[in-house]
Amino acid sequence: MRYDFSAIEDKWQRIWNEKEVFRTEEASDLPKFYCLEMFPYPSGRIHMGHVRNYTIGDVLARLKRMKGFKVLHPMGWDAFGLPAENAAIKHGTHPAKWTYENIDYMRDQLKKLGFSYDWSREIATCDSSYYKWEQLFFLEMLEKGLVYRKKSKVNWCEGCQTVLANEQVIDGECWRCGKEVVEQEREGWFFKITQYAEELLSCIDSLKGWPEKVLTMQKNWIGKSVGAEIEFPIDGRDESIKIFTTRPDTLFGVTFMSISPEHPMCMSLASGTAEEAKVREFCERWKRIPKRELQMEEKEKEGVFTGAYAINPVTQEKVPIFVANFVLMDYGTGAVMAVPAHDQRDFEFAKKYSLPIKVVIQPEGTELSPDSMEEAWEGPGVLVNSGKFSGLKSRDAKEAIVKFLEKEGIGRKKVSFRLRDWGISRQRYWGTPIPVIHCDKCGIVPVPKEDLPVELPLHADLLEGGRSPLPELDEFVDVECPQCGGRAKRETDTMDTFVESSWYFLRYSCPHEDSKPLDSQSVKAWLPVDQYIGGVEHAILHLLYSRFFTKVLRDLGYVEIDEPFTNLLTQGMVLKDGAKMSKSKGNVVDPDAMIKAYGADTVRVFILFAAPPERDLEWSDTGIEGAHRFLTRLWRLVTENLDDLKEAKCDHELLTSASEQDKRLKALRQKTHQTILKVTEDCEKRLHFNTAISAIMELVNELSGVLAEEKTKTERDKGFWAVIKEAVNAVLFLLSPMAPHITDELAELMGEEVPLVNRKWPVADEEVAKSDSVQIAVQVNGKLRAKIEIMRNATEDEVKQMALGDERVKRHTEGKAIKKVIYVPGRLINIVVGGK
Known part of the structure; x- marks a missing residue:
C-alpha cells in the first residue's frame, strides 16, 4: 500500500469536520484546558512562523483531549489595523474586501494542516458584532x-x-x-494604564509559567523607581526646579543640574543671559533628532549652560543648570540633580565640561579621590562630606535624608514609573x-x-x-x-x-453571546488561558495591554480573574539561511508548497523535530525529507504486517509470557513503556516535542529490528504479535498529536476505534519500563570518577568489586589504602581512600 498522504489528509480533515470532532464540550464535568495561539493578521498567506506557532498549540490541545480534559482551542482574526490596511492599499483594493478574502484563504490553509480548532467559535475583530462591545x-x-x-x-x-x-x-x-x-x-x-502600574508590576511575581525574559522586559518597561522628589530653588528667583532621584543619599554631592531640552523652563532660565542664543539653538536642534530611547546610554553626552544657577537645598551651594541631551522629559520631572562622582552619565558630562566632582560615598575598604577617579562609583558605601549624615551606610542614609527633606518641607518620598498612558487614537480608516x-x-x-x-x-x-x-x-x-x-x-x-487583541481571548468563551460582551459563567468556566503561545516580540505591546485590559474588565465587573494567561510559551523564529524568512531576502518557504510536496503531517513533524519550541529553527530541505522518510517507513511497517496486527490481541497474559520467554521481546516491551513515559513528560511538562519525536523514532527502530530479526521464522506465535501490536499502538497514539492524519489512517486499518484524539492517552506500566540494570555514579573521596552499569538486584559486595575493578577508578585508588566504602543503593558508591 502506497503512502498517499494527499488522499489520507483530505479524508481525515473531512471526517473530523463532518463529525465536529473538535467542537468544545462545555457542559462536561471534566477538568478544563484552554489552549490558545496568538491569532494572525489576515494580511496575506500564513507563513512558516504561523505553522510553527499553531502546530505547537495543536499538539498540546490534542494531547490534553486524550488526557481527559475538555479543551477550548479556538481561532480567529486580528483583522483591523495597519497591516491589513497597508496590504489593501498596496494591492489597490478595499480593506474590507482584502481582509475577508484573506480570512477565507487563510482559514483553508489552516484546515489543510489539520489543526484541531473549534471553528464554530471563530471571530474577526473587524466584525461589528465584536467591536460593538x-x-x-x-x-x-x-x-x-x-x-x-x-x-x-x-x-x-x-x-x-x-x-x-x-x-x-x-x-x-x-x-x-x-x-x-x-x-x-x-x-x-x-x-x-498608569493607574494600574503598581498592580501590573506586583502581579508579575505570580506569573510562574512565563519566561523570565518576558517578565524582565515587562518589569523594565513599567520601570518602577522609589526615591525622592526634591525642590531646588533657582538663584535670584522665586521659582524652583523639581527633580526626582532614586539616590537621595548622594544629595550632598550635587555639583550641577541637568534639564531636558523639552523642559518648559529651558528658555526662561536662559532669558536675558549671554547663553540665551546657544540654549535656543541647542533646543531647536534637539527637536530635529529622533528619540532613539534604547540608544540614549550610548549617545555622546552633550549640553549647554543656561546661564542660571540652582541652590542645593541641603548645602546652600550654587550649582549651574545645564540643558543636556541625556535627560528625557518623559521620565521623572524632566530635570535631574547631577552627582558626577556617583552617576556614570553625570561623570562623563562633568569630565567633558570640566565641572567639579565631589565624593560623598566611600566604598568599604577604599578611599576615592575625585582627581584619580576614572569612572563613577555607583555602588553602596558609607557617606562622607554629607553633614550630619556622614558615617551612615548609604542604604540607611536614603531613608534618613528623605525624612529630613519632608521635615524641612523641601522634598518628599516619591514613587515614579517609566510607563506612560496608552495613546489609542489612530488617524487611519481601518x-x-x-x-x-x-x-x-x-x-x-x-x-x-x-x-x-x-x-x-x-x-x-x-x-x-x-x-x-x-x-x-x-x-x-x-x-x-x-x-x-x-x-x-x-x-x-x-x-x-492592540485594543482589539487585548480582550479577544475572553470573547472566545462566548462568541455567540449577543446581549452583552461576555457571559460571566462561560468566562468563569474557561479563563484564564492555561497555555498561551506566541512570539517574544509581543512581550511589551500585546501582553502588557492584555494584562491591563483584563484588570480593567475585572474592575468593571465582567471577569473575576487578575491575569489572562497562566502559562506562556514564546516560540523562536523560523529561519532560512540563518535569517528570518522574508520576501525581500528571497528565503521564504511556502507552507502550501510543502504540504503539496510532502503532506501536512510531514510539515508538522519536521517543524516540531527541528528544534525545541523556544529556540529559533533553521529550515532544512534535508530535514523535511528526513521527516517524510520516517512517516513513510512507519506506513510500510504497519501496512506490510497489517493482517497479523489486525488479528493480534494485546492480552496481558500473552504480553507477560512472551516477554518472559524472549529477551528481545522483553526489551521491546520495556522500550515501549519507557517511550510512553518520556513522550508524556516531554510533551506535557517540558514542551520539548523534538525529544519526544526522537524517542518515538527510536521505538520504531527497535520495532523494525525485532521484525527484521524474526523475518526468517515461518511461524510467529500470538505472544510475539501481542508485543509488536502493543508497540505499534504506542507509536500511533504518541505520534497522533504531531501527525494526526497518518496515525488515524493506520489505526483505522488496524481495526482501532478512531479518531485517536477521542481515545485515552496511553499509560505506561512503570514496572515493565524499569530496566534490569541501573547506572550508578562511582566517587573517590567525593569526586565523580566513573559511572558503571549494575544489575538492580546486585549486592553491595558485587557493586564494590565492579567499582574497584573499573579502570577509571583504579587510577585514583591504586597504591592507596581504602578506608571506607559508602553505598547508596541504586544511586552511587563513594570510595574513601587515604595514604599508603
Missing part, C-alpha cells in the same frame, strides 16, 4: 475616568500617516513600516470608530450605549497616501448631539488595533 468598554472606562482626551506631543509616523504609542516606536522607527517617527502635537485619546461626539455647545458627548455599534462605513474609499476618508465623509461625521439635539461632529479617529 469594545466601544461599550470604552464608554464604561470613560465613565470611570480611565479614558481621557488631551493635547500632547505624540509619535507621528509619516509612512503610516498615524500616531503611534510609545511601545510601537522601536529605536526611533515605526514598528510596522520602519520609517522614522517624529514628534507632533495633537489631540488624542488615552487609556489610563479600525474601530471611537464612540464619542463633539458638540460646540456640550463638548465631548459619549454615544448613547443603545446606539452602539458605531459602524465603520464600508463603502468609504481610502484617500491618497493612505489618509482616512472618515473626516471627509459627511454622512458619517455630521450627527445630532445626543444631549442638546444640535448639530455636532462624530469623532473620526479609530482605536489602536
Whole structure:
C-alpha cells in the first residue's frame, strides 16, 4: 500500500469536520484546558512562523483531549489595523474586501494542516458584532475616568500617516513600516494604564509559567523607581526646579543640574543671559533628532549652560543648570540633580565640561579621590562630606535624608514609573470608530450605549497616501448631539488595533453571546488561558495591554480573574539561511508548497523535530525529507504486517509470557513503556516535542529490528504479535498529536476505534519500563570518577568489586589504602581512600 498522504489528509480533515470532532464540550464535568495561539493578521498567506506557532498549540490541545480534559482551542482574526490596511492599499483594493478574502484563504490553509480548532467559535475583530462591545468598554472606562482626551506631543509616523504609542516606536522607527517617527502635537485619546502600574508590576511575581525574559522586559518597561522628589530653588528667583532621584543619599554631592531640552523652563532660565542664543539653538536642534530611547546610554553626552544657577537645598551651594541631551522629559520631572562622582552619565558630562566632582560615598575598604577617579562609583558605601549624615551606610542614609527633606518641607518620598498612558487614537480608516461626539455647545458627548455599534462605513474609499476618508465623509461625521439635539461632529479617529487583541481571548468563551460582551459563567468556566503561545516580540505591546485590559474588565465587573494567561510559551523564529524568512531576502518557504510536496503531517513533524519550541529553527530541505522518510517507513511497517496486527490481541497474559520467554521481546516491551513515559513528560511538562519525536523514532527502530530479526521464522506465535501490536499502538497514539492524519489512517486499518484524539492517552506500566540494570555514579573521596552499569538486584559486595575493578577508578585508588566504602543503593558508591 502506497503512502498517499494527499488522499489520507483530505479524508481525515473531512471526517473530523463532518463529525465536529473538535467542537468544545462545555457542559462536561471534566477538568478544563484552554489552549490558545496568538491569532494572525489576515494580511496575506500564513507563513512558516504561523505553522510553527499553531502546530505547537495543536499538539498540546490534542494531547490534553486524550488526557481527559475538555479543551477550548479556538481561532480567529486580528483583522483591523495597519497591516491589513497597508496590504489593501498596496494591492489597490478595499480593506474590507482584502481582509475577508484573506480570512477565507487563510482559514483553508489552516484546515489543510489539520489543526484541531473549534471553528464554530471563530471571530474577526473587524466584525461589528465584536467591536460593538469594545466601544461599550470604552464608554464604561470613560465613565470611570480611565479614558481621557488631551493635547500632547505624540509619535507621528509619516509612512503610516498615524500616531503611534510609545511601545510601537522601536529605536526611533515605526514598528510596522520602519520609517522614522517624529514628534507632533495633537489631540488624542488615552487609556489610563498608569493607574494600574503598581498592580501590573506586583502581579508579575505570580506569573510562574512565563519566561523570565518576558517578565524582565515587562518589569523594565513599567520601570518602577522609589526615591525622592526634591525642590531646588533657582538663584535670584522665586521659582524652583523639581527633580526626582532614586539616590537621595548622594544629595550632598550635587555639583550641577541637568534639564531636558523639552523642559518648559529651558528658555526662561536662559532669558536675558549671554547663553540665551546657544540654549535656543541647542533646543531647536534637539527637536530635529529622533528619540532613539534604547540608544540614549550610548549617545555622546552633550549640553549647554543656561546661564542660571540652582541652590542645593541641603548645602546652600550654587550649582549651574545645564540643558543636556541625556535627560528625557518623559521620565521623572524632566530635570535631574547631577552627582558626577556617583552617576556614570553625570561623570562623563562633568569630565567633558570640566565641572567639579565631589565624593560623598566611600566604598568599604577604599578611599576615592575625585582627581584619580576614572569612572563613577555607583555602588553602596558609607557617606562622607554629607553633614550630619556622614558615617551612615548609604542604604540607611536614603531613608534618613528623605525624612529630613519632608521635615524641612523641601522634598518628599516619591514613587515614579517609566510607563506612560496608552495613546489609542489612530488617524487611519481601518479600525474601530471611537464612540464619542463633539458638540460646540456640550463638548465631548459619549454615544448613547443603545446606539452602539458605531459602524465603520464600508463603502468609504481610502484617500491618497493612505489618509482616512472618515473626516471627509459627511454622512458619517455630521450627527445630532445626543444631549442638546444640535448639530455636532462624530469623532473620526479609530482605536489602536492592540485594543482589539487585548480582550479577544475572553470573547472566545462566548462568541455567540449577543446581549452583552461576555457571559460571566462561560468566562468563569474557561479563563484564564492555561497555555498561551506566541512570539517574544509581543512581550511589551500585546501582553502588557492584555494584562491591563483584563484588570480593567475585572474592575468593571465582567471577569473575576487578575491575569489572562497562566502559562506562556514564546516560540523562536523560523529561519532560512540563518535569517528570518522574508520576501525581500528571497528565503521564504511556502507552507502550501510543502504540504503539496510532502503532506501536512510531514510539515508538522519536521517543524516540531527541528528544534525545541523556544529556540529559533533553521529550515532544512534535508530535514523535511528526513521527516517524510520516517512517516513513510512507519506506513510500510504497519501496512506490510497489517493482517497479523489486525488479528493480534494485546492480552496481558500473552504480553507477560512472551516477554518472559524472549529477551528481545522483553526489551521491546520495556522500550515501549519507557517511550510512553518520556513522550508524556516531554510533551506535557517540558514542551520539548523534538525529544519526544526522537524517542518515538527510536521505538520504531527497535520495532523494525525485532521484525527484521524474526523475518526468517515461518511461524510467529500470538505472544510475539501481542508485543509488536502493543508497540505499534504506542507509536500511533504518541505520534497522533504531531501527525494526526497518518496515525488515524493506520489505526483505522488496524481495526482501532478512531479518531485517536477521542481515545485515552496511553499509560505506561512503570514496572515493565524499569530496566534490569541501573547506572550508578562511582566517587573517590567525593569526586565523580566513573559511572558503571549494575544489575538492580546486585549486592553491595558485587557493586564494590565492579567499582574497584573499573579502570577509571583504579587510577585514583591504586597504591592507596581504602578506608571506607559508602553505598547508596541504586544511586552511587563513594570510595574513601587515604595514604599508603
